Structure formats: C-alpha cells, structure tokens
Amino acid sequence: MGLLNKGIAPARTLTRARILLAADERKTDAQIAASLHVHPATVERTRHRFVEGRAACALHEKPRPGGRPKLDPKQQAFLVALACSDAPSGRGHWTLQLLADRLVELGVVETISDETVRRALKKHTEVVATQAVVHRVGGSGLCLAHGGRAGSVC
Incomplete structure (x- = not known):
C-alpha cells in the first residue's frame, strides 16, 4: 500500500x-x-x-528493446564528415535532403529520410554548428530542401 x-x-x-x-x-x-x-x-x-x-x-515492465538505429556509428561519422565538407556545386550550403540523397547515392545506406539525417546531426550539434555546414534558419534550426524548418540545432 x-x-x-x-x-x-x-x-x-x-x-x-x-x-x-x-x-x-x-x-x-x-x-x-x-x-x-x-x-x-x-x-x-x-x-x-x-x-x-x-x-x-x-x-514493473521489462525494458523495451526499441527500434534498431537507422545509422550505425560509422555511418553517423560519415554523415557528419559529409555535412562538414563543401556543399555541392551550385549550392551555398547543404540541406538535409541533399545530405540524405548523397548518402543513398554513395551507397552508405539503402534509404534514409531527411528527418533521420536531422536527428543524427542533432546528436552531433557541436561539430555541425562550429562548421556551419547546414543552412540554419533564424539561427536555431535546420533548413529542409523545401525551405521548411527541421527543428532546433542547439
């Protein structure tokens, strides 16, 4: 009781x-x-x-296993390195959709969404923010390919 x-x-x-x-x-x-x-x-x-x-x-419940991560640590590191590289020609900055498309194009992953890219980069905000590699909207968010906000970076 x-x-x-x-x-x-x-x-x-x-x-x-x-x-x-x-x-x-x-x-x-x-x-x-x-x-x-x-x-x-x-x-x-x-x-x-x-x-x-x-x-x-x-x-009490048993711990739940949760979903399998979309990106393993090696793939996350590749994503951060890609985001820290120069933007594609004709572009002033990387967008989340461009990063997602490039990961698929390079064969790093089979499929990936811009939201998964956003979440992965959010885990590494210090590296990404200091490099200023992804277009920031209003100083506090990431820009999607269609121009919308993807969420807070810091």
Missing part, C-alpha cells in the same frame, strides 16, 4: 498495484477492469505475472 500513498510511481505501476489490491479483495477480472477503466486482458496479464514471479514482476 506504501506504493500508492507516495504518489511518485509511474501511472502504469500504480494501476497494476490497484489491480493486485482489488484481486486480493476477491473481485473478478471484469469488476476490476470496470472499476479501474482498464481492459480485462490487462487485469488477466497482471494476475498472471504476479503468480509467475511475485509482485515485482507484476508491477
């Missing part, structure tokens, strides 16, 4: 604690689901986890 009184745990953890307390009071899955506004399958899974691994397994 201490977990519910503190009020600092994540909402999902608190809901699972409430499910287990209601289950301890001999309420059915349907009653618990209705009173806590959760799906009956959530109640069933929480009870099942509790039986399998005790309270800690029932209350």
